[in-house]
Amino acid sequence: MAEARAAGLKLRAEGGLLHVRGPLALEPIVRRLFQAKIEVLAALQDEQKFAITPSRPCRLCDGHYFWSRAGGAAICSRCHPCPSPDLVAEEFTITATPSKEVNRLLERFGWEPA
Ligand SMILES: [Zn+2]
Numbered sequence: 001m002a003e004a005r006a007a008g009l010k011l012r013a014e015g016g017l018l019h020v021r022g023p024l025a026l027e028p029i030v031r032r033l034f035q036a037k038i039e040v041l042a043a044l045q046d047e048q049k050f051a052i053t054p055s056r057p058c059r060l061c062d063g064h065y066f067w068s069r070a071g072g073a074a075i076c077s078r079c080h081p082c083p084s085p086d087l088v089a090e091e092f093t094i095t096a097t098p099s100k101e102v103n104r105l106l107e108r109f110g111w112e113p114a
Contacts, residue, residue: 001043002046003029004020004026004030004033005050007022007026008022008023008028009021009022009026009029009030009033011023011033011044013045014071015070016041018037019036020033020035020043040094043055053073054094055114056094058079060076060079061076061078061079063078064094065077065078065080065091065093065094066092066093067082067088067090067092068089068090069087069088069089070089074088076093077091093106
């Protein structure tokens with residue numbers, strides 16, 4: 001996968017299908033990718049999941065609830081409530097990150113923000 005990207009191929013997993021875009025000259029690499037399709041798909045899905053999961057509260061409202069469309073980025077539930085439950089592919093709740101208030105208290109008492 002790293003080799004394919006270095007060569008200029010774009011990889012994307014969507015609905016169980018592997019999408020590869022790039023110059024035709026790279027076809028040998030593409031063939032190898034499709035031979036390992038299951039593994040490549042799993043790795044891509046992990047990456048995408050990691051990429052779209054918010055790691056901190058909304059920077060506008062400090063909200064801890066997010067939702068996303070299939071394959072989309074996380075959207076703050078308070079700033080941009082989902083218009084229809086059908087659109088929600090995933091919901092996220094951030095619990096590990098302390099709120100601004102907690103961070104302020106921690107700072108006041110000499111704790112480093114986690
Ligand atoms: Zn927000």
